[in-house]
Amino acid sequence: MTEADYQEKIPNNVDLHEDRRLQRALESWHPNFLNWWESMGPTLPTEDVYLRTAVNVGREGWAHFGHVAMRDYRWGIFLAERDENRTIGFGQHKGEPAWQQVPGEYRADLQRLIVIQGDTEPASVEQQRNLGATAPSLYDLRNLFQVNVEEGRHLWAMVYLLHAYFGRQGREEAEELLHRNSGSAEAPRILGAFNEETPDWLSFYMFTYFTDRDGKYQLGTLKESAFDPLSRTCEFMLKEEAHHMMVGTTGVDRVVERTAQVMVENETDDVAALGVIPLPVIQKYLNFHYSVSLDLFGSETSTNVANYYTAGLKGRWLEERRRDDHKLTGDSIMVDSLTPDGEIGHTEVSALTGLNTDLRREYIADCEGGVKRWNRILADAGLPQRLRLPHSAFNRKVGAFSGIEATPEGEVLSAAQWEQSKGQWLPTDTDKTFIRSLMRPVHERGKIAAWIAPPRQGINGKPFDYDYVHLS
Numbered sequence: 001m002t003e004a005d006y007q008e009k010i011p012n013n014v015d016l017h018e019d020r021r022l023q024r025a026l027e028s029w030h031p032n033f034l035n036w037w038e039s040m041g042p043t044l045p046t047e048d049v050y051l052r053t054a055v056n057v058g059r060e061g062w063a064h065f066g067h068v069a070m071r072d073y074r075w076g077i078f079l080a081e082r083d084e085n086r087t088i089g090f091g092q093h094k095g096e097p098a099w100q101q102v103p104g105e106y107r108a109d110l111q112r113l114i115v116i117q118g119d120t121e122p123a124s125v126e127q128q129r130n131l132g133a134t135a136p137s138l139y140d141l142r143n144l145f146q147v148n149v150e151e152g153r154h155l156w157a158m159v160y161l162l163h164a165y166f167g168r169q170g171r172e173e174a175e176e177l178l179h180r181n182s183g184s185a186e187a188p189r190i191l192g193a194f195n196e197e198t199p200d201w202l203s204f205y206m207f208t209y210f211t212d213r214d215g216k217y218q219l220g221t222l223k224e225s226a227f228d229p230l231s232r233t234c235e236f237m238l239k240e241e242a243h244h245m246m247v248g249t250t251g252v253d254r255v256v257e258r259t260a261q262v263m264v265e266n267e268t269d270d271v272a273a274l275g276v277i278p279l280p281v282i283q284k285y286l287n288f289h290y291s292v293s294l295d296l297f298g299s300e301t302s303t304n305v306a307n308y309y310t311a312g313l314k315g316r317w318l319e320e321r322r323r324d325d326h327k328l329t330g331d332s333i334m335v336d337s338l339t340p341d342g343e344i345g346h347t348e349v350s351a352l353t354g355l356n357t358d359l360r361r362e363y364i365a366d367c368e369g370g371v372k373r374w375n376r377i378l379a380d381a382g383l384p385q386r387l388r389l390p391h392s393a394f395n396r397k398v399g400a401f402s403g404i405e406a407t408p409e410g411e412v413l414s415a416a417q418w419e420q421s422k423g424q425w426l427p428t429d430t431d432k433t434f435i436r437s438l439m440r441p442v443h444e445r446g447k448i449a450a451w452i453a454p455p456r457q458g459i460n461g462k463p464f465d466y467d468y469v470h471l472s
């Protein structure tokens, strides 16, 4: 394994100094990245933040913790260790050696996959840029910034691939990744969920739980790629992504815990006036973030995705654990569909064209885990209420159900019925205004906002009241 070079301007474990052209190209992209970070990144001014920096990819100690000024964060290029004997695990090239270069015939498709992944990374930083001003604690503030700098590093990871393997077109795409912006009218981000606002911390936790989790599953499929540099890049990104999942999971835990506590103490469900978030509002935010995240998996059937699989560009979640031929040419899968009379149903399609459904199914099973956890918190508090995932037909803009409206239970509604009742299931302006009214910053060491419980553990063994962030 190549040792990480930490003395270089761009820390890396890809021997960047050996390729002067590539190094110069990335060094000229660097100031553009910093400009983007300054203008589109976190708005709260800070002196320094207790951050984890990737310094290597080995099993021990890839992460270094310390207070750093965010501007000086060492974004770097880190690929997981290369396995010299790695072979392709699926598709028509199964068993052949993994590719170290991009085969000409797959160049356009691979570039597209990398650009789509790359576009989401800076998008979330843009979506979250104003959250620092209303952080419920320094601990949470630190976690927000950790997620932000790592999404910045994930952008670096994708830009490295574009520069190193896709020539002039790749460099142009790398520029475009900084040019498009979340929510922009002229140049929006590619995927819908990444143009939504993240205006408050409940949204942030839901986003890191549901939308970052989509990222985890997409990275999981790219980790299987026959194009080895992409595979190794994604493998390392997944390690960082685990922290983002933790922020979302425990963030929602803590909101539910605090609400449950106030409900029990006051023997009421009506806790808004007591300064915490009522369970029905939490459910609405969950409904929203879950349904827009389901859209990120694309249509139930896709010939593009079938082709990506057959070509070896993008595999399945945990491909090697699947007990089939990893080619899927004769297999089938049931996918969501509409019946001829507009009812919710299922159809059987070839397993290859149904791969988006396969991935979405894995994702949904994972999301059930969160709901179970949050319901355990309610049960432990002695409360009968439960949270749940809405039906896959609820609030969809992509796929078989995009043309219909349905309740969270999966009952089809007319457009008029939907308009009339959607406020019961999705955050209304009143809900959003209420949530915003709770978002008052707590930037004092060891203190926390009243609408959320403190975490059970701090970061890297530090206590909750540690000075995670020094504001300027």
Ligand SMILES: [Fe+2]
Pocket (backbone or CB within 6 Å): 121, 150, 151, 154, 215, 241
């Ligand atoms: Fe990411």
Ligand SMILES: [Fe+2]
Pocket (backbone or CB within 6 Å): 151, 212, 215, 241, 244
């Ligand atoms: Fe992430």
